[in-house]
Every structure is written in C-alpha cells, then in structure tokens.
Amino acid sequence: MGSLNTMDLHIIDETPDRLLEVTPDKLHQVLPGPTLLRIPGKKEPPLFICTLLHGDEPTGFLAVQQLLNHYCKQEKPLPRSIWLFLGNVAAARENVRHLPNQPDFNRIWKGGALPEHRLVEQLLAILKSNTPFAGIDIHNTSGQNPHYACVNKLDEAFINLGQLFSSMIVYFTRPEEVISRALAEFCTAITVESGQARDPFGVDHVLDFLEQCLALDSIPANANNPTEPRVYHSIARIEVPDNCRIGFGESCRETDFNFIENLESMNFVEQAENTLVGWRRNPDLKLAVVDEHGEDVSEGFISYTNGEIRLIRSVVPSMFTTFAPNVLDDCLGYLMQRYTLG
C-alpha cells in the first residue's frame, strides 16, 4: 500500500471491500492517508471526485459510498471511470475540519513548502497528464445554506455542470488555494456545497447529481434546466482578528464581538443597506472585510455606530456560520453580489 509516510500520495487501483461500509471516522483503518482510488468504468476519461478535504464534511464520502455500493451489488460496471480522492482521512477520524498541526486541506492547492503541498502537487501532476472528464469537489457548510455550486470561471461548461446540482451558482476567485481553482486550469471543475453535514437530504442530492454526471457523454452546452441560474459573485470575506472572543446573540458576555443569533438565516438572502450584523464589545478591535485582491475594504462594507455593526451597502451573504471554531480558523462568511451573465 505504498510507503508508510502518511503524507505521501497513495494510489489504489482496487477498491478495498471495507471502503464500501466504513463510516468516515473509521476510514483511517482502511486507507493509510490521503488516497487516490482509480475505479474503472465503461467510459474514459474518468470523472474526478474529491471529498473529505475537510474532515467534518462527510456528505460527499457517504454519497460516493452509496454510488459504489449500488454498482457493486448489481455487479454492473460504472458508466464512466471514477478517480476518487479522499483527502483528510486523519481529520475525518476526529470529525474536525483539520487537525491542529495540519493546514486546511482546501487551502493547499497553489504551491507551498509543507509535505501536504508536495502531496497535492503530485496529485495535480497526475490529473494534468490524464485530463479528467470533469472535477467535482464535495463539501458541507457549517452554517445553514441552500445547496449551491461554486465555479472559479464563468465558462458555459462550468455553469452548466454546476446547474446540474443547483440553480444557485457562486463565482469566486478567492481564496485562490482551493482545489477547484487548480483543476479549472485544465478541466471543467466545480465545488458543490451540500448543506450541513448531518442532513440526509444532502447525501441523496449529491448521489443523484453524481449519477447524472456519470451518465453524461459531454458537459451540456445548453443547460436543460429551464430556469436561469442565479449567479452570485463573491466579492469579499469577513474575518475576525486572531485570538478574539466571539459570541452570538446580544446578551452574550465577555466577548469582543457578538453577532446576531440568527446570522445564518441571512445566507443567500439579499440584505438591505444598514442591516444589523452584530455588536462590537471591544472598540479596539475591527473586523476585516477582505476583497478578492486581498485588500482590506472594510470601510466600504461595515460601520460601527454606538457599538452596533451594520452593513453599509446591500449585499447577499453566504456561508455565514455560528460555528465559532470555523469563524476563528477561517472566516465569518462571504459577501456576494448578484451577477448578470453577459
């Protein structure tokens, strides 16, 4: 099973039996670490599926498991080969986004000096020389969000592939270090955000989407969905200062920032100018609103008056989360604008 170094890329051409039944927290008993499984099917090139880049986002893995079980039980070949990359197996064991000593596995795809960077460079090199049919990276969101697809290019093929999953499409170029952006250099690639981790509907929906992808002969040139996709452009993300204390609800004490209790209900809903987002308890600290160029654009988006944090302009939030560890490790969420396709 390859070298014992857990940060080497493992490549397996035979699906281990137990893979079809283990829960994500037991995956480490079956796979030695991040692994590419090459599963043959009737057609080439393979559909590349990536999941568990975040260890606490099991929906993609559970959906692929059902898919493989379905074909395995009926002793039918897959309609198309699948190359499946299972990412942070060690974090899945602990049901966390990543372990304290690891980088975020969806922020390592643009070069760097860590062993994890070398691992994903190996994988990207293999994928580049065997261009996949398409690339799909499957995630959950920690907050409540509708299911949506993300693209890093506004090409028709990307939008149409995304639309097979949802009529809601988010276009973003930052963070740059995500796998979908690396894949987009050489194949049609999207990220799917399949709601919260424990929602069984997410598994059914992803399974259905993967079945549709496997049945395609080509990525549709015209979307068969009669509804126009709603495309949002993610323009900025809100970050909290390192080591600050946050809470949710106005009455929460001993915090630097409190955010409104129902923050997550703002996701994908247009918020008017002057909408209340929370309260600043520590006047020495500021939230950072960072745009796609890495510039701090806070002053154009957020005001602090009488301790209240309000939106200066109308925006559509996404991925706003009340799960504090993710807010501190990554961000509070993103601000988007509706995008008109030209």
Ligand SMILES: [Zn+2]
């Ligand atoms: Zn994720």
